[in-house]
Amino acid sequence: MQLIWLRSDLRQHDNTALAAAAARGPTVAVYLLSPQQWQEHDDAPCKVDFWLRNLSELSDSLGKLNIPLLIRTAGHWHQAPAQLLKLCRELKVEAVHVNEEYGIHESRRDAAVAEVLKAEGIEFHSYLDQLLFQPGTVLTRTGTYFQVFSQFRKVCYERLHRSVPALVKTPGKQAAQAFDSDPVPAAIKGFETPSKALIALWPAGEQEARRRLDTFADAQIDYYQSERDFPAKPGTSQLSAYLAAGVISPRQCLHVALQSNQGEFDSGKVGAVTWINELLWREFYKHILVGYPRVSRHRAFRPETEALAWRHAPDELAAWQQARTGLPIIDAAMRQLLETGWMHNRLRMVVAMFLTKNLLIDWREGERFFMRHLIDGDLAANNGGWQWSASTGTDSAPYFRIFNPLSQSEKFDSEGLFIKHWLPELARLNKKEIHNPANLGGLFGVADYPSPIVNLSASRDRALAAFKSLPSRSTGAGDE
Known part of the structure; x- marks a missing residue:
């Protein structure tokens, strides 16, 4: 018996580990629910819901190939070796197949599983796939x-x-197994089910x-x-x-x-x-x-930027998180994230630069908040994007390059259509006024919209001073 352990590879087509397992003999699939680990990794409730919905779809398609999908629980990844060993013994599994995942915790988990299985004479094969x-x-x-x-x-x-x-060949139908797939849970305790509107945006x-x-x-x-x-x-x-x-x-x-x-x-x-x-x-x-595994450990890619004097500004952080900064393009983008689990890529850069440069708040606060809300949350891409915007990362924006939210808004949402969609309270403003309602004072129609929480020009100067005061701005990142 061959076992494919599914993780971030919830598909039947072009799945390297699945094809390799099926080519060697009768195959069964397993997925480990790891809610405590997901919470530690700040995985968003909408993302967990998306995984479960996709697992359910995959269970159906694998069922047509007579490949049962079993569901087991390993709250923390350190429980994965024992859970998988137990299953391998029950099913008399000869080999476990996985598609490689990246990141410190993922690599350690897989090494621990491989060690426990090999000690029992069970092969462990991992494949390049993602x-x-x-x-x-x-x-x-x-x-x-x-x-x-x-x-x-x-x-x-x-x-x-x-x-x-x-592309990897899709496996054919195998002989029926003596057991059925496990039901995929519709929800996991600790992860709120997202709105019907959000679910409808992301069919599985x-x-x-x-x-x-x-x-x-x-x-x-x-x-x-x-x-x-x-x-x-x-x-x-x-x-x-x-x-x-x-x-x-x-x-x-x-x-x-x-x-x-x-x-x-x-x-x-x-x-x-x-x-x-x-x-x-x-x-x-x-x-x-x-x-550079340090980026998996919440550390800056450029070590010299760890000395940056980030501000502790909980009220400003909360205003950014809750889409009430008084800058329409920022607030519209944050509402898009909160309501859909996704944000347009250009706006990810704009809101990240605003938080890390104009508010001078640690990029890790933004990285964590994004992970807790993104349906596409991915450690590598999210960390890379945040560190790029904060000028602490690889190939990053030079520290003196700071997007101005108003000019970004005028350039990329010139008619104000995106802003009006997400901030209906500003819908009455014309395309010139909508980017910066503060210019209008308290005119009718914007009374319920906050004033900007920061002066863009003064805050830009503050950010430049903070970066200039670093001991060095070398381009090399060194090794771990």
């Missing part, structure tokens, strides 16, 4: 992990010119993920480069949640993008090239997790 390239194989000439995306991308391009990672299952990918490739990818920065336009693929849960793979995304661009990834249609770049950014941040 990335295009194995971490440790895309390196600088001196053999270190890249710290700058453009250099990393260049080597990825060279590798892709030689060969594009192939591979079919939905594939539909989104195909629709994007057919109708939107050509305009991706020109429209992706405008939050009122449907310019993005809306696939991040499906990628984070592994309901669709980066290989599937890459193949569809290449197909739409005559097989090209660094020339041809600029929309497709830009979108493939985004897949490579996702790749880059996961490689960073492996190469």
